[in-house]
Amino acid sequence: xxxxxxxxxxxxxxxxxxxxxxxxxxxxxxxxxxxxxxxxxxxxxxxxxxxxxxxxxxxxxxxxxxxxxxxxxxxxxxxxxxxxxxxxxxxxxxxxxxxxxxxxxxxxxxxx
Amino acid sequence: xxxxxxxxxxxxxxxxxxxxxxxxxxxxxxxxxxxxxxxxxxxxxxxxxxxxxxxxxxxxxxxxxxxxxxxxxxxxxxxxxxxxxxxxxxxxxxxxxxxxxxxxxxxxxxxx
DNA sequence: ATCTATACTTTTTAGTTCTAGGTATATATT
DNA sequence: AATATATACCTAGAACTAAAAAGTATAGAT
Numbered sequence: 001x002x003x004x005x006x007x008x009x010x011x012x013x014x015x016x017x018x019x020x021x022x023x024x025x026x027x028x029x030x031x032x033x034x035x036x037x038x039x040x041x042x043x044x045x046x047x048x049x050x051x052x053x054x055x056x057x058x059x060x061x062x063x064x065x066x067x068x069x070x071x072x073x074x075x076x077x078x079x080x081x082x083x084x085x086x087x088x089x090x091x092x093x094x095x096x097x098x099x100x101x102x103x104x105x106x107x108x109x110x111x112x
Numbered sequence: 113x114x115x116x117x118x119x120x121x122x123x124x125x126x127x128x129x130x131x132x133x134x135x136x137x138x139x140x141x142x143x144x145x146x147x148x149x150x151x152x153x154x155x156x157x158x159x160x161x162x163x164x165x166x167x168x169x170x171x172x173x174x175x176x177x178x179x180x181x182x183x184x185x186x187x188x189x190x191x192x193x194x195x196x197x198x199x200x201x202x203x204x205x206x207x208x209x210x211x212x213x214x215x216x217x218x219x220x221x222x223x224x
Numbered sequence: 225a226t227c228t229a230t231a232c233t234t235t236t237t238a239g240t241t242c243t244a245g246g247t248a249t250a251t252a253t254t
Numbered sequence: 255a256a257t258a259t260a261t262a263c264c265t266a267g268a269a270c271t272a273a274a275a276a277g278t279a280t281a282g283a284t
Binding site: 016020024035043095098101108 | 120122128129131132147150153204207210211213214215216217221
């Protein structure tokens, strides 16, 4: 008892973050802009979504953080480590599964 | 104030229900099985998800309910009305938008 | 007699995401 | 000089969904 699964469609913000960080290290504010960009404006996640996810991924050992001073401002750059790559693969697999399922439902005339 | 948007990935259970009911009238228990079937087991929504959604859609005027007695058991058949068809179109459009956005993010090498 | 499948329902809990605020520095504008 | 905008971080609280769990009841199979 007490063992609950996360909502079946969740984890997309996380998936997007991990996918971007797989390509190169980035900082939070940069990720906010990047997500809007790569999704063609389709998805827009505010800082209030991004930062908490970054922190929880770091706590969970999926991300490594590195502070860097640039132009007097401090940036926190995040990069994937092994655990993060595993997690990315898992989330990506789940997404493809769900996405395929929904597509099937939408396309199927579903009759003889 | 007080005006909040729904989570950007939500509404998939609703979308699936509406899509199935667009094809023919069905009852709750039937929908539970049908969703598993048409999504190729990718998505499995329990009765605790289906019934509340059906009720709220009915209250909102998107669905019409019709009770029917079959073999001593009572079934509540639901069918789409105009409002439901509009809602289906909107949700489907949203889904396609988000789905495309995520796909773009997953596929993009995103560099020069 | 018991178990499984059908059929509906509601309550509680868990979890994510959204909004809205807050701090602070640098640069551009008026 | 003052103000506005962009950068960059952070968090608390609210809103909302969906999951789990349990409950009622009938029919049919073992």
